[in-house]
Amino acid sequence: MTPPKQQSPDPTGVEADDLAAVVALRELADRLEDAAVERAMRAGWSWTQVAEALGVTRQAVHKKHHRRLELAGIELRRRNA
């Protein structure tokens, strides 16, 4: 016997709001990280300094952002070669 189809919860209910907040915060954190790392690098910060400020390894921040920031400008590439 198949169980009765569970009714879907309200997509704008209290529980859904909290879960949606997680989605929105992750998206905001990702976008803010992209913008903040780019701004710091344009202001002359090194990968090591950005990594320290973010509390992650230099390798992690480099791996995550270097290709995107290469697109952002040649000055960045020269300084961090």
Add this chain to the structure above:
Amino acid sequence: MPDRLDDDALDATLKEVIISSIDEAIRRGAASVEAEHLLLAISAGHDAAGRTLAEFGLDHDGVEAALRGERERSLRAAGIEPVAEDRLAATRQSRPAWGATVREALRRADFKTHRKRGRAERERLAVGDALVGILRADLGTVPRALAYAGVDRAALIDALGRA
């Protein structure tokens, strides 16, 4: 890639819309292409699916406003005020990943409904089928955005069935 993109028989018009959903994701600075980006891409079209969306107030601007409203409400649920767009400006990722919600939308789209019709007709209807797949999600960003925008999702699905 969504499984649907692996299909050699993928309808050309749907493929174009899927490709423009990648541009929508990049424009919004998203790390992955999600169902809402496919919805934005469909809403920019002038085919039956795009026209039906517009009838429900969901032209491209309408979808953008609904999605923005959803994100603002969701952030406020966590006590966060929206951050100004200029503080979030960044060089975009050139190749966002395929997200779970867009895969699920294409899985839910019943493309076989029109298999007995001719190729041109199937192509014409494939984008609408994908849209129905997006609208079948009961939870998540798109149903929340539509609910807050006052759009009757079930009525929209019905209208697409008649389009």
